[in-house]
Amino acid sequence: MFYREAGQFKTSYAADQQIFPITQDRVGVLLILAFAFLAVPVLFNEYWLKAILIPFLIFSLAALGLNILTGYAGQLSLGSAAFMAVGAFASYNFMLRIDGMPILLAFALGGLSAALVGIAFGLPSLRIKGFYLAVATLAAQFFIVWALTKFGWFSNYSSSGVISAQEMEILGYKFVTPEAKYLLVLAIVVLLALAAKNMVRSSVGRAWMAVRDMDVAAEVIGIRIMHTKLLAFAVSSFYCGVAGALYAYAYIGTVEPEGFNLDLSFKILFMIIIGGVGSIVGAFLGAAFIVLLPIALDVMVQEWLSGILSPSISSNLQLIVFGGLIIFFLIVEPHGLARLWQIGKEKLRLWPFPH
Amino acid sequence: MSGRKIGDVILDLQNISLRFGGVKALTNISFDVREHEIRAIIGPNGAGKSSMLNVINGVYHPQEGRINFHGEERRRMEPHMAAKQGISRTFQNIALFKGMSVLDNVMTGRITKMKANFLEQAIRIGRAGREEIEHRKKVEEVIDFLEIQHIRKTPVGRLPYGLQKRVELARALAAEPTMLLLDEPMAGMNVEEKQDMCRFILDVNDQFGTTIVLIEHDMGVVMDISDRVVVLDYGKKIGDGTPDEVRNNQEVISAYLGVAH
Ligand SMILES: Nc1ncnc2c1ncn2[C@@H]1O[C@H](COP(=O)(O)OP(=O)(O)OP(=O)(O)O)[C@@H](O)[C@H]1O
Numbered sequence: 001m002f003y004r005e006a007g008q009f010k011t012s013y014a015a016d017q018q019i020f021p022i023t024q025d026r027v028g029v030l031l032i033l034a035f036a037f038l039a040v041p042v043l044f045n046e047y048w049l050k051a052i053l054i055p056f057l058i059f060s061l062a063a064l065g066l067n068i069l070t071g072y073a074g075q076l077s078l079g080s081a082a083f084m085a086v087g088a089f090a091s092y093n094f095m096l097r098i099d100g101m102p103i104l105l106a107f108a109l110g111g112l113s114a115a116l117v118g119i120a121f122g123l124p125s126l127r128i129k130g131f132y133l134a135v136a137t138l139a140a141q142f143f144i145v146w147a148l149t150k151f152g153w154f155s156n157y158s159s160s161g162v163i164s165a166q167e168m169e170i171l172g173y174k175f176v177t178p179e180a181k182y183l184l185v186l187a188i189v190v191l192l193a194l195a196a197k198n199m200v201r202s203s204v205g206r207a208w209m210a211v212r213d214m215d216v217a218a219e220v221i222g223i224r225i226m227h228t229k230l231l232a233f234a235v236s237s238f239y240c241g242v243a244g245a246l247y248a249y250a251y252i253g254t255v256e257p258e259g260f261n262l263d264l265s266f267k268i269l270f271m272i273i274i275g276g277v278g279s280i281v282g283a284f285l286g287a288a289f290i291v292l293l294p295i296a297l298d299v300m301v302q303e304w305l306s307g308i309l310s311p312s313i314s315s316n317l318q319l320i321v322f323g324g325l326i327i328f329f330l331i332v333e334p335h336g337l338a339r340l341w342q343i344g345k346e347k348l349r350l351w352p353f354p355h
Numbered sequence: 356m357s358g359r360k361i362g363d364v365i366l367d368l369q370n371i372s373l374r375f376g377g378v379k380a381l382t383n384i385s386f387d388v389r390e391h392e393i394r395a396i397i398g399p400n401g402a403g404k405s406s407m408l409n410v411i412n413g414v415y416h417p418q419e420g421r422i423n424f425h426g427e428e429r430r431r432m433e434p435h436m437a438a439k440q441g442i443s444r445t446f447q448n449i450a451l452f453k454g455m456s457v458l459d460n461v462m463t464g465r466i467t468k469m470k471a472n473f474l475e476q477a478i479r480i481g482r483a484g485r486e487e488i489e490h491r492k493k494v495e496e497v498i499d500f501l502e503i504q505h506i507r508k509t510p511v512g513r514l515p516y517g518l519q520k521r522v523e524l525a526r527a528l529a530a531e532p533t534m535l536l537l538d539e540p541m542a543g544m545n546v547e548e549k550q551d552m553c554r555f556i557l558d559v560n561d562q563f564g565t566t567i568v569l570i571e572h573d574m575g576v577v578m579d580i581s582d583r584v585v586v587l588d589y590g591k592k593i594g595d596g597t598p599d600e601v602r603n604n605q606e607v608i609s610a611y612l613g614v615a616h
Pocket residue numbers: 375378379380398399400401402403404405406407447
């Protein structure tokens with residue numbers, strides 16, 4: 001995927017406004033999609049699908065949701081996991097309480113429920129910004145997890161609020177094998193990612209970024225700040241909500257509200273910091289990084305350092321490396337891996353002549 | 356000046372007073388703006404010029420006074436409604452969207468004219484895609500007009516000051532405003548950049564008939580390009596008339612023009 005875009009001049013605005021204007025990007029994305037849909041289910045074993053690829057896709061979706069809110073619209077949130085919880089528990093209840101509820105509709109309704117809750121907790125953003133808004137979303141995080149545990153109705157009165165996701169069935173086909181679950185998750189994530197890409201390159205995305213960059217000027221141009229911010233909360237929470245539903249139905253199976261705690265919210269925040277704030281690709285890069293890092297570290301420790309490091313240190317190694325990376329990206333490259341990738345491309349475009 | 360015809364009064368401000376706590380930013384100010392004219396607001400630092408623009412497009416709400424725009428008495432109005440009514444502006448301190456390219460900044464200027472909702476945009480079917488292309492055409496016209504084609508895809512943060520000011524004008528023009536408010540569009544520019552900016556302002560006024568309300572400290576420029584001038588000092592109006600009238604007004608001379616800047 002190393003290429004130069006030199007010589008590709010657009011002769012119409014339609015061509016310049018395609019979703020991936022550079023031919024190699026377009027081909028690259030198609031190849032990745034073909035690989036993900038056709039080759040991955042064959043090439044990868046059950047462990048990879050279940051423990052790595054499915055969670056990677058789900059976290060990418062949640063990170064995408066947070067990136068819409070934080071990266072594009074500039075509203076910091078520490079409540080992503082709680083919105084995932086709303087999506088999971090709402091989908092569960094729609095499935096449980098409505099006979100013949102199609103699973104995809106239940107996911108969508110789960111997402112919509114999360115969107116409504118997101119709007120409610122986004123209301124403070126009309127008055128407060130930055131740090132104080134983050135604290136308000138933190139309140140959402142704690143309140144939602146508390147409410148889901150406290151009121152038994154949400155979990156159909158199971159002990160400690162645990163829910164067991166129902167079987168996923170579409171048109172008589174049951175999604176039980178890891179391959180089937182993976183493909184279902186992949187399809188949903190790809191569709192929502194394309195929709196997100198479309199939004200951020202249209203006027204709604206420009207409105208989000210305008211509010212992020214300079215809200216007074218945005219308003220003077222004719223952007224309704226309140227509407228724009230709440231829409232960002234709604235769309236973002238919808239994405240997190242669907243991610244939460246998939247987390248319950250396609251990944252874990254049995255979840256409790258505590259599973260969607262602050263740790264998970266932070267994990268998603270780290271994904272966008274490492275992957276790239278305000279970048280669609282960044283959400284995927286960040287999720288891949290954070291899903292793979294612990295596994296890679298484990299392998300490395302066992303291969304090279306077993307016997308040298310005591311187990312207690314090696315289990316802390318993950319946290320140390322994580323912390324270091326977060327600090328690195330915050331200070332050195334706030335636009336994350338996505339930006340590094342872009343710089344690499346720009347350098348390569350000039351290569352081998354440095355000027 | 357050129358052959359454009361100055362029309363009737365389209366903006367009429369009556370007895371405007373604006374206070375911030377104890378600070379009287381504007382005191383009992385009345386003036387009007389005629390269609391197609393270039394109306395300058397001048398005055399020493401802190402005179403209330405920017406506040407005046409902020410009153411016109413609804414960023415500030417005066418405690419007293421009446422505003423009539425296009426024959427309609429205006430109640431409390433928010434900036435986005437002013438935008439819808441055809442009022443665009445630039446800021447004294449550049450207020451571009453730093454994280455976006457020049458093109459995206461200017462496209463954002465057309466936001467009130469874009470009708471597709473976010474779902475249509477997410478799926479990009481029907482009018483959402485068509486709209487992007489149609490508005491892109493208009494935006495490219497503005498980009499050509501202001502001669503910033505070469506920096507179209509550049510993030511605005513990387514541009515030198517003078518060009519940023521020009522991009523801000525482009526963003527304002529993209530809305531095809533009937534009234535354009537410019538807050539010190541030439542501040543901090545070198546002579547050549549100032550000349551360019553002057554030419555653009557005159558061309559906008561001449562070719563599109565846009566009414567322009569302009570704040571500027573450079574007296575030479577003001578006297579050259581404006582049809583009528585309002586002079587403010589300490590929040591009060593001390594002069595109003597053609598450049599010649601203002602130049603010969605005794606109060607203005609002592610309060611303002613006499614003061615070295
Ligand atoms: N948002 C605000 N809050 C408090 N005071 C304000 C505000 N905006 C303006 N002022 C005050 O109102 C007065 C007029 O300010 P304004 O910015 O309108 O002056 P100006 O004529 O544009 O000056 P300059 O030439 O320096 O731009 C000043 O005393 C200023 O401190």
